[in-house]
Amino acid sequence: MMTAALVLGGAGLVLGAGLAFVAVKIAVPPDERVAAVRERLPGANCGACGFPGCDGLAAALVKGEAKPDSCTAGGPATAAAVAEVLGLEAVAGERMVVAVHCVGTNQAARRSYEYLGIADCRAAAIMPGGGPRACSYGCVGLGTCVRACPFDALAMDDEAGLPVVDREKCTSCGICTQECPKNIMALVPASQPTLVSCRNLDKGPQVRKACSAGCIACGLCVRSCPQKTISLVNNVACIDPAGCDGCGTCVEKCPTKCIVFTHNVPVVQAV
Ligand code: SF4
Ligand code: SF4
Numbered sequence: 001m002m003t004a005a006l007v008l009g010g011a012g013l014v015l016g017a018g019l020a021f022v023a024v025k026i027a028v029p030p031d032e033r034v035a036a037v038r039e040r041l042p043g044a045n046c047g048a049c050g051f052p053g054c055d056g057l058a059a060a061l062v063k064g065e066a067k068p069d070s071c072t073a074g075g076p077a078t079a080a081a082v083a084e085v086l087g088l089e090a091v092a093g094e095r096m097v098v099a100v101h102c103v104g105t106n107q108a109a110r111r112s113y114e115y116l117g118i119a120d121c122r123a124a125a126i127m128p129g130g131g132p133r134a135c136s137y138g139c140v141g142l143g144t145c146v147r148a149c150p151f152d153a154l155a156m157d158d159e160a161g162l163p164v165v166d167r168e169k170c171t172s173c174g175i176c177t178q179e180c181p182k183n184i185m186a187l188v189p190a191s192q193p194t195l196v197s198c199r200n201l202d203k204g205p206q207v208r209k210a211c212s213a214g215c216i217a218c219g220l221c222v223r224s225c226p227q228k229t230i231s232l233v234n235n236v237a238c239i240d241p242a243g244c245d246g247c248g249t250c251v252e253k254c255p256t257k258c259i260v261f262t263h264n265v266p267v268v269q270a271v
Contacts, residue, residue: 033062033085040081042074046150048173061086069093073151073171095190096172098153098165102184103197103258104138106161108213120144125181134210137182137200139163145176145185167262188262193246196237198258203235215258221250 038058045053049070051060060066061082068088069079075095083089115124115132121144130136141161146154153169154176156162163176167190177185184199196215200207204216217235229243230250237259239250250259 031062034058036085037061037082040074040078040085041071042078044073044150046073046173046175048072048171048175072096072173075171096187097167097170097190098172098174098176098185099188099192099195099197099262100139100163100165100184101186101195101197101199102137102139102162102182103213103260104133104135104162104211105213106141106159109138109161109211110134110209122179122181130182135200135207135214136210137184137202138198138211138214139182139184145180148175148179150175189241192241192262193244194239194248194251195260195262196239196258197260198256199236201234201236207235213256213258216256218255220253220255221259224249224253 035058038054041054041058043054047053049057049066049072051057051066051070054071057066057070061068061070068083068086069076071078071082074082076093111132112129112134113132115127117123117127119142121131121140121142124131124140124142131140133140139162141156143156143163145163146156150173151169151171153166153171154163155166157164163185172187174187177183177187182199188195198213198215200211200214202210204218207214207216215236217232217237219232221237222230222232226247226249227243227245229240231238231240237250237254239259246261248261251257251261
């Protein structure tokens, strides 16, 4: 009995030592670049890069499965720092910021009914007519985007019933654009001078019935733009930012004032 136990114990020890030896031999040493890249990421873990947090992105970057500028929250500075660790060239893209394509304020947009459900835009958007506001394309106004922003770059203007963007804080992570059920939050180049703040695709008379500030596709902006950079697409004015020099003619001519200067968009501080 004692001998059998000794033989079994000895065999176990030899096997264990052998396995440990093999494990050490075939082990892949951790890539120190993962930690170095991780250190250079902002640590917001916002997931906007499409990877599970900053750890996931760091591993993907080292494996070559992501580009150095994948972290929109970190912006160009992070892209440059990451590229340096990986020995790659940083891609210097233009800074983007989110813009709200709706001017349907509480005052301008007609309400079809009172919504008393949960305070979430996605819940309200599946109600009849796409929500309580008569414009089915416009902002629902319940602030789902504001709550989704990990960088406090959005706040609700309660009087207007629309979200406003703090362009300094916006990292262009794009999370709000994914959360908005109306697709009215979009990333635009930070240098873009003007913005058509409406996405209502209906014809003018129908728009008028729903919202006094919507684009009625009258074409005044198209005809008056000295740069010929505005066109009507599906009943909405569309500005090609590459051609716009910010002269403001369209802002002045638009009868409903749905074209705005991007730098004039009000800032409401998050509380
Ligand atoms: S922009 Fe979209 S998510 Fe934000 S308040 Fe309006 S409908 Fe809701
Ligand atoms: S002038 Fe205003 S309302 Fe008319 S088409 Fe242009 S953006 Fe729309």
